[in-house]
Amino acid sequence: MALLGCGVVGTEVVRLLNERAGDLAARVGAPLELAGIAVRRPDRVREGVDPALLTTDAEALVTRPDVDIVVEVIGGIEPARSLLLAAMKTGKSVITANKALLAEDGATLFAAARECNADLYYEASVAGAIPLLRPLRESLVGDHVQRVLGIVNGTTNYILDQMDTHGAGFNEALEEAQALGYAEADPTADVEGFDAAAKAAILAQLAFHTPVTAADVHREGITEVTAADVAGAKEMDSVVKLLAICERVPDGAGGSRGVSVRVHPAMIPRTHPLASVREAYNAVFVEAESAGSLMFYGAGAGGAPTASAVLGDLVAVARNVRGGTPGPLEVTYAELPALPMGDTTTRYYIQLDVADQAGVLAAVAEEFARNDVSIRAVRQEGVGENAQLVVVTHRAPDAALAATVETLRKLGTVREVASVMRVEGDE
Amino acid sequence: MALLGCGVVGTEVVRLLNERAGDLAARVGAPLELAGIAVRRPDRVREGVDPALLTTDAEALVTRPDVDIVVEVIGGIEPARSLLLAAMKTGKSVITANKALLAEDGATLFAAARECNADLYYEASVAGAIPLLRPLRESLVGDHVQRVLGIVNGTTNYILDQMDTHGAGFNEALEEAQALGYAEADPTADVEGFDAAAKAAILAQLAFHTPVTAADVHREGITEVTAADVAGAKEMDSVVKLLAICERVPDGAGGSRGVSVRVHPAMIPRTHPLASVREAYNAVFVEAESAGSLMFYGAGAGGAPTASAVLGDLVAVARNVRGGTPGPLEVTYAELPALPMGDTTTRYYIQLDVADQAGVLAAVAEEFARNDVSIRAVRQEGVGENAQLVVVTHRAPDAALAATVETLRKLGTVREVASVMRVEGDE
Known part of the structure; x- marks a missing residue:
């Protein structure tokens, strides 16, 4: 295997590969051998990392015939993307912790994994060590x-x-x-x-x-x-x-x-x-x-938790490589459109500083009705200068809720829209 | 695939296999076909279950050549164990939700899976749908x-x-x-x-x-x-x-x-x-x-959550079967002894009803010291008839803590040991 990047996470991966070599070999069925580590600055001191493994030529490392798995912990779009694609094209399986790349261009990576029949594992990219993906x-x-x-x-x-x-x-x-x-x-x-x-x-x-x-x-x-x-x-x-x-x-x-x-x-x-x-x-x-x-x-973050997630992927991929069959590939077979925020139905909590006079609630309620937003609960508090109205809505299109807030801001009896917050998790 | 048992979980598995057939086929790469369902009482009405699939001959079903995966949701030790072993011996991969069997004789099942190069998945056996195993x-x-x-x-x-x-x-x-x-x-x-x-x-x-x-x-x-x-x-x-x-x-x-x-x-x-x-x-x-x-x-339980866990295993196993390689096998390579409870170090919370007199705390503290148990915190409350002493210990062997409680029960100044509870999770 080869490692791309040797910062906080990379150094911890190397440390764990050494410290848990016996355990890892037992779980994989064969020892994991680190063939090389691509870094930009090979002269920097990295505790516990054998300097003989360091190289600045990442392109050569990812296509070396004695490398079967490439672990990328560089981050950012390039050169990470090119290196991962080059690795998969020469038959390597890859592990990445790169959330930026997966979020921007995951489709390209998934497609390459499918074409090359390669593993693409990325547990460390979201929520660190939490086994989630x-x-x-x-x-x-x-x-x-x-x-x-x-x-x-x-x-x-x-x-x-x-x-x-x-x-x-x-x-x-x-x-x-x-x-x-x-x-x-x-x-x-x-x-x-x-x-x-x-x-x-x-x-x-x-x-x-x-x-x-x-x-x-x-x-x-x-x-x-x-x-x-x-x-x-x-x-x-x-x-x-x-x-x-x-x-x-x-x-x-x-x-x-x-x-x-x-x-x-x-x-x-x-x-x-x-x-x-x-x-x-x-x-x-x-x-x-x-x-x-x-x-x-x-x-969700930190060198050790992220390295733990990388090692979990590494054991899985190494087993797949030994078995000759990649793990389950990403299946992006649905083509559901991402809806604009305005179309999304949400609920709002709105806190208003209002004039303490009769008819305020009626005027406010009318603005909600005009925008077709149904009110779930309303509470009036305080008197005089401190009079407040707290409104929680039912679900409505976010655009209608936002429009309601805008009209409330202009309402004469509303001194200030003191707080607007979406509400989740209690249906 | 074949299903053993068709109670609450089994019926739900059948329902989901029908309802989500398209999704499941897309994720596996081929349709999942239910070849038969072994039940004890085939005449019982099971909503949504094709009666033509039912059989009372589970032994024959698990070794049928057109069955490659066996799902066991019968529960109990026998006949579940014999059926799962027979299935693996004839090259089937198996999925089970059977916690009793895994807890009593998991070693036999794991050994059979290794020998037969079969998958043995059991996510549903612990904590229902929670992906945990x-x-x-x-x-x-x-x-x-x-x-x-x-x-x-x-x-x-x-x-x-x-x-x-x-x-x-x-x-x-x-x-x-x-x-x-x-x-x-x-x-x-x-x-x-x-x-x-x-x-x-x-x-x-x-x-x-x-x-x-x-x-x-x-x-x-x-x-x-x-x-x-x-x-x-x-x-x-x-x-x-x-x-x-x-x-x-x-x-x-x-x-x-x-x-x-x-x-x-x-x-x-x-x-x-x-x-x-x-x-x-x-x-x-x-x-x-x-x-x-x-x-x-x-x-942690319920038909739908348990069926969800079974289906997750089913997709994984079906992919492995299609790929020709079983998933990672259980590796029980450590042989760590299970220590007796008395040797386990724990912490105790002890609430004592005590005589409201000088020297009670000293007498109680002496019993802890005699058993080599170190006190972390102590609180005296109430007076007269209602005087109470609350003691929280540091970690000590459970046997020493239990012995301390026994001697406290006999102590003249202790009217009653009102509550004893181990303490976890705050170190």
Whole structure:
């Protein structure tokens, strides 16, 4: 086997290959031999890594005849894609932890794996060590997945958990996350939801057997989540989480009209299993027709968990290579369209600061009715300057809900739309 | 393929094979054809099941040349074992949901699968639809599992949840569970922990790659859990759960002295992910060296979830059969002894009704010291008739802890040992 990349994850993979060589050989039926490691800077010191294995010529390494499995932990689109394709074309099976590549161009990789009769395993690409892709790909393969709700970004979950636990504001919680190493100096990829969106695309492809790319994912981050939003959720006995949501949208005739794939903050009730996912942990909640509700929980990132996922794939692929038959291939046989966000039905929680006068509720209710949005519950609180109206809707097209909020902003009796949050997980 | 048994699960498997025939064929690459169903009473009406498929001659069915896969959902030891062995000997691959058989004589089945080069899949045998065996068997195969803590019996979890939520006593909660169909008229297998013990044996075999039978499992049920125990846990911000616990016991030299496999009620902190597993849900919490903490959650029983797990196995096995290579076989290459409960280190919570007089704490503390048990925390509460002492220990051999409790019972200043409960999950 060959390793591409030797950063935090790669170094840990090498360490585990050495430390658990006996165990791994027993499970595969033959020893795993590391033929070479492609790196950009071979002179950098890497603890526990034999310098004689290092090479800067990744192209040569992935096509070497004594290499049968290629593990890619470089990340990014290129050169990772070209190297994986070159490896498969010369008969190698591949393992990758590359969520960006799978979310942008998974279809090309899956097609190459099919053509070349190669294994393409990528458990480490979503939710680190949590065995998730294999259950979705294999265990639930005889079932119908209806919906996937995931907390798939540890940084944003840590920030939202701090806001919930300590009443902190977003900026304060972000600074703490950065100080503790949970968030990067430039937190954009996490807090704007890009990381979660890539994972949502991969999950949707697997769950619905249909091609979905990161560009198909509606994405909203958590930078606009306020302490008021979190406090409002608390009053509803709920909690705000950044969710990656993949839903099959029925066509009313027993089939599917398409899929809705999106990342946005949402309120979920505290009794929901996802609500108890604290700190930087990840979890993915799956609703399937026969299996019912399932949840997979664990560490979503980090060198050791990611390396554990890579090793699990490595043992599976090595067994397949020894047996002469690749594992189950990706089957993207459905061609369900990704629906625009406006078409997706969601529910809204809306908190309004209102003038404390008769007729406010009637005026507000009329705006909902005008947009064909049905109200599930309404609560009036406070008096005078502090009068508030809290409205929770039934399901409606997101566009209609957003339009309602816009008209409410212009309503004379509404002083401020204090909080707007989608609601998930309690039907 | 052939089906053995056509009760709740079997009927649901047949229904799904018909309803999802197109999907399943796409995922396998060829249609799944049901050649026959072995039942004891062919004249019973089974909705959606073609009577022409029914036969009472299971022996003939499992060796028919046009059958390549046998699915067993009969349950019990015999005739299930003989039929599965006969099927494998004639080159069939098998799928079973039979936890009793796997826990009592898994070794015989695994050996037959190896000899016959047959697939033996059994996802449905533990925790229903929760994809658990496959992740343990395949995803975590490159990792070192240290400990498995499982809520694997829905009936007892429902009862304990009712006791926690409504302050009900055991008998009251059991009656309610029976009225709702969560508990059987004879609840022994559930409430005495037999069902959980069988699942613990299967989990331990998988997690530690070592043979473990139900007879190796130390088993205590929940019939002696009192409202006082549950209230005591509440005061500790904890909750009482019936746990299946599989632990690797280190030998102090980097290796393993053995495994501890046990089922008993235990207190876990409310912040632990297992604490939020409510009603009749199941969940299995896994601690692995590299992957860290993982949890798998879902419905643990029921026709549809169990059938979903069977179908997942069926697709995998059918793909293997088409590919001509069986999936990864069970590797039970370690021969770790199952340690007796007395040798297992645990922690105790002990609540004592004591005489309200000076020196009680000193006398109690002396008994702990005499048994070499170190106290982690102690709390004195109440006065006079209601004086109580709550002690939580550090880890110690279970035999030493049990001996301490026995001597405390005889201590003059201790009026009653009001509650004794092991403590898990907060180290």
